Amino acid sequence: MKNKVIWAVALSILIFGGFMGKMSQLKDNGIFYLKDIEGQREYLNLFPIEGVAGDGTQGIIFRLEDGALSTKFYPFDSEQVNNLFFAEREGIKGMEKYNYNYYNQDFRKGIFASTDSAPSKDAKIQHMDSFYEEIMDDMDFYGDEFVGGETDIADKVDVYLDIWGMDFEGQARIRTGMTLQNQDQVYYYTRGDYEDGLTSFTHSFLNDGMQEVDGFCAEIGDAYYCMAIPSAEIYGMEIHGECQGDTSLFRIKQENMIEPPELDKEEELYQQREYGNAEVLCTFPVDENNRVLEAFAVGDHSLGIFRVQNESLFFEIYDTEGNMIAQDLLTKEQGSKVDQIEANVVAWNENDVSIYFRTYQVVKDEDNYERWEGIIDGMYQFDEKGLKRMHCYGDNGGKLLSVCRNNLILDVSMVSDEQRQLPYYYGYQVYVSVINGDTGKILYRGKFETDYDEDLYKLFSPYNIAKDAPYLEEAMKAYNVDGIITQRQRQITNVLPINGKVENVWWR
């Protein structure tokens, strides 16, 4: 055939086709397998897991089921593969899954709880017909000036809980029973009118970022369960003893959620009304000796609460009627130290739940920087037999996933491989272990073999390895991250149980 155009087009298409075919073949040639180190792999059958591994330009979603590892390749960076991973977990298919953004979706869909405040009925209120000028220094108004406004200053305030239903449909508002009272604290509610005469700015003390009360809300059955949880600062050193009264676990039937009523003019600064017909299920005192630290749903029929009573830290499980069905004393002496709790909750099914938790004391150093020091870590199994703590399981560090089931613990951890003689985190490898929850005996241990070695040397790229170069260990101390290089290191970024309902309380 003499026609050069046909030759040029056909040859080009052949080259592109051959290239893409070869690349499609090569995509499965990367190193990624589970290497058995000790024990029997059958123990993994109880823990089907899936996860994401990638390097910023391409990645895989892997699944480990019945001891067999399967992978699916995606030509996207790790964040995009993560989004696909979560989309698939939510059952989203087709083009929609490529448009899924886990972080946005989660906030949009979820039920949401927040707190605010209003002066107590018996509070002394001081009214001023002007904007509360004292906050001008703390907030950046970009040169705005207020030509009028009003301010109420109260000496005692009640904390309210606001609940938004799914997709912000329906709302409820509850007075929690907690009051804030402190001689040194100004509880203000203020409005400033801008010069245009049409717009105004309202603000109150509770959302100034200094003192926060968290709102917890979970959907169980046809009701929302919610609670106000004062943060560590409320009990904190500077305003010790400020929070008083009690906080309750409330239940609101979904049918009772209503469109928020129109506010009256006098409610512009704060509102004292309640709606949603919340029922009080159980109540906990809140003061310097009694603190609620964390609450979360445990499976489909119960709620877990970490709380401190005097020096003791308890973990308690309540049913949906507010009856305590299990309690465990974590520590008798160190409870007062605990300021924060991180809990990873995995519900294998409605009655089989794994709870991995870490507790921290928040210590402020001389420069007012916060340092988090671990107090107690551990794991609970909650199933038909009741609540059981895995006493053999403590803080091993570097965990990607820690779950338990049937007295067995699955631990997927990033562990530093000392044999590599490399500084800092460069020698980390991902190990999968199954441990007997009663004895601590390792029943299975394996390692994800991947292409770490191949990428390892690029990590040294910022350093010339000529003879006059500094020792790598020294040079690393002044390590300056170069995005394009660091994001090309392959790593496992996510591991979650297949079909397990996962709740990371920490991110609430």
Added chain:
Amino acid sequence: MKNTLKLSNYLFGWFFHKSERFILGISLAISIIMLFVVNSLYSGNLYEHIAIEFRTYDLVVDYSGVGIVFFLGLVSLFVSLFIQINGFYTNGKGMYSIFTLPMKRHEIFFSFFLSAVAAVLLYFAVWLVTMVLLYFPITSMYEKEASKAILYISEEVTLNNLNVSITNGLFLAFHRSAFLSACFPVSWIQALSLCGGMFLSITAIVFAGLYNEYVFARVALFMVVLGGFCAAFYCVWIFIEDQFGYSMKTVMPQSLYLCGLALFLGIILIFVALGKLKQRKDI
């Protein structure tokens, strides 16, 4: 059809001999020199922040700047395509001879279009083959140098005989390099916007060459060519934003939307171009 192929064969052959072989030859020669010399292990350390012994093919390609040469070559190709088609009006009025050939006008348009498609496809294909072939000598050169290097980890620990070979390195290079992944996509998802954008640009440049009535219409068509380029290399922006801006933009489904939009606009342009050619009475 036969006439279309015959005319496109003539146009392509003429264009290849006149311009494309030089554009291809010069751009590839410069690139090969840049890959071997600019990143050479023996020409001084121009990139001090990267230890040269540890550079992988994707880093070599991206840091050498061959992507810019490729892009300039592609722009030159489009410019010379326009000059060639427009030349039939300005140099000897050959266009009038072409339009007197025993062919329908839409066949003439598709002859120009087909020859331009062949020219662009060939440019991409030859570059792809060169980039794949260069992987082997360049990788081997860097691996050899790394094996001679000594890495001082600490006062007590040193590493030598470093093996920096990469399993599946060719595949990884075509993913990790911004230039290679954008211009030679390895998956259909990434190829979508490139194909759509190039189709739009080729259609617009052929239309701009054939349509010589209003200068403003030509300028608008040049803008469409640029728009096609933006769609085609959309994933470069995504790559840069994700890597340097720490954003989380996705290639899909925007790649599909851009491809769909570019194809739609390209087809509309073809219909408009055919309509305009039919309406012309002067040729």
